[in-house]
Amino acid sequence: MRKNKDYHLTEPTWCKGCGIYSIFAALKKAAVALNQDPEQFVIVTGIGCHGRLNNYFRSYGFHALHGRALPVASGVKLSNPSLSVLGISGDGDAYSIGLGHFIHSLRRNINITYLVVDNRIYALTQGQTSPTSEPGFVSVSTPYGSKELSLNGPKLALASGGSFIARGFSGNPTQLSTLIEKGMKHRGFALIEVLSPCVTHNKVNTYQWFKKNTYNLDNDSDYNARDKMKAWKKLSKEKKIPLGLIYVEKRQTYEDVVFQKEAEPIVFNDLRVDVPRLEKIMEKFK
Numbered sequence: 001m002r003k004n005k006d007y008h009l010t011e012p013t014w015c016k017g018c019g020i021y022s023i024f025a026a027l028k029k030a031a032v033a034l035n036q037d038p039e040q041f042v043i044v045t046g047i048g049c050h051g052r053l054n055n056y057f058r059s060y061g062f063h064a065l066h067g068r069a070l071p072v073a074s075g076v077k078l079s080n081p082s083l084s085v086l087g088i089s090g091d092g093d094a095y096s097i098g099l100g101h102f103i104h105s106l107r108r109n110i111n112i113t114y115l116v117v118d119n120r121i122y123a124l125t126q127g128q129t130s131p132t133s134e135p136g137f138v139s140v141s142t143p144y145g146s147k148e149l150s151l152n153g154p155k156l157a158l159a160s161g162g163s164f165i166a167r168g169f170s171g172n173p174t175q176l177s178t179l180i181e182k183g184m185k186h187r188g189f190a191l192i193e194v195l196s197p198c199v200t201h202n203k204v205n206t207y208q209w210f211k212k213n214t215y216n217l218d219n220d221s222d223y224n225a226r227d228k229m230k231a232w233k234k235l236s237k238e239k240k241i242p243l244g245l246i247y248v249e250k251r252q253t254y255e256d257v258v259f260q261k262e263a264e265p266i267v268f269n270d271l272r273v274d275v276p277r278l279e280k281i282m283e284k285f286k
């Protein structure tokens with residue numbers, strides 16, 4: 001049986017009190033519960049404070065370009081599907097520069113787990129407004145307050161065909177590690193957005209603020225995470241933010257489709273075309 005220390009490479013250097021410490025702890029706990037070999041695990045991060053996670057967690061890792069965690073993670077998974085692949089992005093990395101990759105990964109349902117560390121600000125670059133910042137949010141990039149609606153990642157994920165959608169909070173690492181464990185066991189793309197205070201640059205969305213403005217779906221015995229309409233309704237309510245497993249469905253993965261026995265290629269590796277075969281195919285269209 002693996003232990004926590006098997007995944008602990010070095011001591012992190014995030015600011016004291018940063019929410020990402022809890023995410024690191026939850027990730028190690030989930031890896032222990034899954035009894036995952038560090039060498040079977042690949043963590044691909046984007047650029048941001050969240051991106052330092054794979055410097056501290058013992059596994060294979062790749063620190064990708066800003067917004068490009070998912071294309072790299074997808075490439076790793078498709079070249080070796082036996083690996084457990086986890087992508088990690090910030091709200092800027094996932095929902096701003098990387099938004100296209102987010103939507104396409106969801107609709108493909110590629111079998112990777114994706115943590116989006118939502119601190120509602122661009123932290124590494126010293127505190128600019130992000131897509132999840134609330135309207136009116138004052139920062140160095142919006143000194144008169146943000147004039148935009150904020151983006152709801154899990155709701156967008158549901159509309160994009162997501163098959164596992166959850167939201168955790170770094171103030172509740174026990175629930176978070178359970179969600180990560182479930183996400184990693186899920187066959188398909190598992191989104192886990194994590195509300196995570198940036199204690200240095202975001203003085204609005206603090207631990208207290210998140211506690212006051214969230215509620216836990218996992219404590220609601222009437223809630224059925226397999227009911228898409230219920231999930232949509234929960235995600236559409238503006239007042240409080242739902243935490244827990246929001247939506248899950250069984251759907252074939254991208255790998256199920258891509259690794260089906262392919263039809264014989266009509267072009268050889270050296271690019272010579274098999275003319276008689278090609279002519280036979282073309283006959284069908286005459």
Ligand SMILES: Cc1ncc(C[n+]2csc(CCOP(=O)(O)OP(=O)(O)O)c2C)c(N)n1
Pocket residue numbers: 046047048049050051066089090091092093094117119121122123124125130
């Ligand atoms: C192509 C590109 N554009 C912009 C940047 C500058 N940049 C680095 S991190 C970052 C945003 C970080 O915010 P987020 O993704 O939310 O991560 P956090 O630091 O909050 O964890 C930006 C804009 C970059 N590195 N590369």
Ligand code: SF4
Pocket residue numbers: 013014015017018019020049119123124197198199200201
């Ligand atoms: S700047 Fe914010 S997100 Fe980055 S390490 Fe410090 S507290 Fe954490």
